[in-house]
Amino acid sequence: MINGNDDILTPLGPLDPRETAGYRLLARIGEGGMGTVYLSRTRGGQPVAFKVIRREYGQDPDFRRRFEQEVRAARRVQGYHLVPVVDHDTTGPLPWIASEFVPGLSLADALTEHGPLPPAAVHQLVGCTARALGAIHAAEVVHRDLKPANILLGSTGPYVIDFGIARAADTTQLTRSGGVVGTPQYMSPEQALGEPVTAAADVFSLGLIAAVAATGRHPYGEGGATTLAVRIANTERAAPDLGGYPEPLRSLLERTLTADPAQRITTAELAELCERAAGRPLRAFDGWLPAPLMDRIARREAGAAHPPEPAQVPGATPTEPDAGAYRSAQPTETAPPRPSTPPPGPAHPPRPTAPPPAPPARSVRPALLAGGGVLAVALTALVTWALVRPDGGTAATGGSPSGGGRTAAAAPAAPQATATATATATSKQPTYTLLFEDKPFTLRGPASSTGTHVDLDAPKLFPGGKIGQVAGMELTYQAWGDADLRFLTPMGRSGGTTPEACRAGVDTDTLPVALPAKELKTGGTLAKGTVLCTVTSERNLAMLRITDVQPHSGGGLSPDLPDYVTTLTLWKIT
Template identity: 50%
Template sequence: MFAPLGPDDPREIGGYRLLARIGEGGMGTVYLSRTRGGQAVALKVIRRDFGEDTEFRRRFAQEVRAARLVQGYHLVPVVDHDTSGPRPWLATVFVPGLSLRAALEDHGPLPLPSVMRLMGCTAQALVAIHTAGVVHRDLKPGNIVLGRTGPYVIDFGIARAADTTHLTRSGGLIGTPQFMSPEHAQGEDAGPASDVFSLGLIAALAATGSHPYGTGGAMTLGARIANTAFRPPRLDGFLPQLREVLEQCLAADPAVRITPAALASLCEPWTGRAPDGLDSWLPGPLAAEIARREQALPGPPALPDPPPPLPRSGAGDPAPPPGRAVPPDPAPPVPAGTGERTVPPAGAVPPGGVPAPPAAVPAAHAPSAPAPSAPAPSAPGPSAPGPSAPGPSGPVPRAPGGSRRRAVLRVALAAGAAVLLVAGTWLVATRTADPGRTPADGTPGDVRTPGGRPTSPTPGPDRSSPDTTAPETTAPSPEQQRHTLVFENRPLSLRAPSGWDAVSVDLDEPRVGGPSEGSGTHSELTLDSNLSRWEFLTPMGRGAGPTAEQCLRGARTDVLPSEIEEEDLSRTLPVGTLLCTVTSDKNIAMVKVTKVVHTSDGMPDYFTEVTLWRS
């Protein structure tokens, strides 16, 4: 079922990482991929010769848009596409089963209950397809997938896109002749009734393993089908219940054929009402094969390895980035009994009787030296005056431990000088950065403490003279050092979904999720056709430049509204716009708008290139 990618196979299409090769048909090659949320998708890449035909591209885009309107049961919806790239492609939900063609080749005909359920469920799918104004035109066993819960129709409406290419104009025939309707085989317009005729041929083949028009090559059978009005197929060998249904499907006149809705009702008694629904609708060996294929489905691609953790500098702290100065740790207080004393809290009275100086002194009040005429404060109680206070009969002898008090005083004065130095540096830096700054009271040079009291300015150099100090060197910021490029300029198409759906955009992958994924936790953007707008799920801004730092700055400063309406998209997000955001995975994503294609039935299509940095 799944073949490994060959040397000529692409590894990625439209932001989808290809996991395996599913098969190849008349219009292109089908690959297996997955969405960010893990949903399996089948991605069909159109043949190069088709993609080089301008008319094919136009019709292909038209048919894909119509196919995206189809919603219903027992069909595989189109969830994404690109019709303007070098190789057009479309993505559908992947059903882990096998085609009816492969089932008939490997396991033989189906029993009558399975055939009736096949017809009824496929008719339901045709009702949804025709309601959306689409005709399949190439319904055949290879375009019906048998899954665990029933049959599923694929590739509806896409064959019409090839009708006007150089292949058909030069005599080629698009479609499968042995499963065409008479009008289609005769080159006439194929409407919804044509799909019903094709379903009748498929049911007849599934029940017996033989074509109702006999044996022969594809063109031979196609010629017989074209002459159905003169030579109808022989149905006398079928069971009566099935023959009654086939006769209504294989009528030569499209106007008298049974409608898909009536056909679904006619087959409804065969679909069963068991609690397990259609889980047991196929024979045992065929059901076991489908279960085996479900288990063999490749899982999501492995995510890139996370960045290695920063080296530890010890004690559990990460090492600082290269080039950054490491601030010294504050000196811990010295334990008692080591010959030094810690500074007591302000106002405390040590054993010597002298109150300890404050632990921190504001810069504007830090004394440069004790005033010689100022008497030392007296300790409360009967103790003697301080050591510098003169007594009536001469100096008072210093109490024991005076050297310790002097050490305490020196520590306090050193701390005050350090605070003064820091405050002076801050003052110089502030005035240098803003020379015209005037304090709140309007007095030039006025310095205010944290409490708001004005103080005298600290003497400093004449600012009218040239600054001869060495320029300050600035280490790179952490943001400039920790951004690692994950991928660059990866193409991503942002197209609004059809109908009333909304799709989510995950920029970490990058990937556009299908309607069933909604706006998951890994999404940064939602394209909502119902409300006709883009909705940003993470703050999005215009990047100031192509680097990670410029992108991050734009995401934080030039922030866009969280919602942009359809009529404002082209004006707000023209070609060349750099959209930047911090993603749900905490990476930095830049989305460059490279092309905008306006459509007649909805929001414009945006073609972008995504760059991602890991923070």
């Protein structure tokens, strides 16, 4: 969504909510097929993109159930080039999801406004996106709606958004007529035919994106979204003609756009192929895009730090329809001061002076980037579906393709020496600053029906936390429904007590999103001596070391759930 030239945000209108579930909404980011996206902040000041799901989805119980399952799975995803989900709720009239805010430019907008990217940038884009998909697939999530509008271009590389949400929509009343959700011209053949999809479907979509990003031409020719989808569905009998694409792009397309999912290249292999073709490390982002795009992104990052004032209409009172049932007030207890948080937007190194732009390149046809409306089209005897998601927005930026393609201005590739030096800087490992160490922290079995919520950043326990009041929390120990210990941020087991070992545990030994009562009673997973680690909602690294497991001493509804005596250590990640 482009407002003016570089504004990523627009003021709240008189009918926009001002607060939802304890999140104060600051500005409107955009609107898409799944809902409206707002800028908000966590209690610690971290900017988040807060998406309120459309009412027709929110009123469907099938959607709510699947949305809960898929978003919890998405919250397990950890890795580079991902915009992580930090909070969500499905219990109120309107479900919502909050993800980290990246004030970048969507690939869809970049291609429409600036034209195709240089070959090195395309391979770096595809390689980084492949690594992001690898992390998504490792958490047993399939994106299912990978397209240019769901890839953000930032000064520190590309970012994948909206993973795990398209699958939730597949079970709603809007698609029960045998349809699927997705963007037709970026579907895999199996998805277009309504067949089960695997991680290989995302690889096929990424191949299509690579072709369009590099040349502005879709491998299946010209035509509307439905026409291209019919051709994609027929890939087994009529493969696309890739002869017009230059090497090494053609080899990439041949290995991603095969009809048989089992024959497609893996994400790890694709990342390696792209790094060789790019001629620089994938994580060397100094000047990775043409100068006009880098400058555009820098201006958007700067502008996003200052949200616009809400629009005022005389006599109008801002309202939040149906929000009372699920707005969560912040706890009244006074918590210790929070550690300072970095300013909004990803940090990036100073950029060198850009060389003059190259001659304009052919603009991308807007038809390749814009998704269709709500359609119910009989494609062939083999494929019929209902399309319910227009390509009209993104979860984190609200970016939507706009018409009127402008020409590209491609900057020459950076010299190899510069790329090598930059790679050393950008591949630097994170540093950890100790905030506190071995603070006694006992998590007692829940004594109320709503359970105990845990904020590891404060740190603080909320023994009577309300159902759904989990903004800024990392754990909830609950006795209602299916009693369990629930992890609201990905929690892993660590083999050591250093911050590096702790972070490795989060990434490589992630626990399920919930441990049921039966598992807790047997003590198999959370035994004495277990070291648990998580990246908190404030993006700190927390380590809980279990020093004792005791019978519950506080009575309540689940007296047989254990108490966990722990020590808590917290590092700030920079």
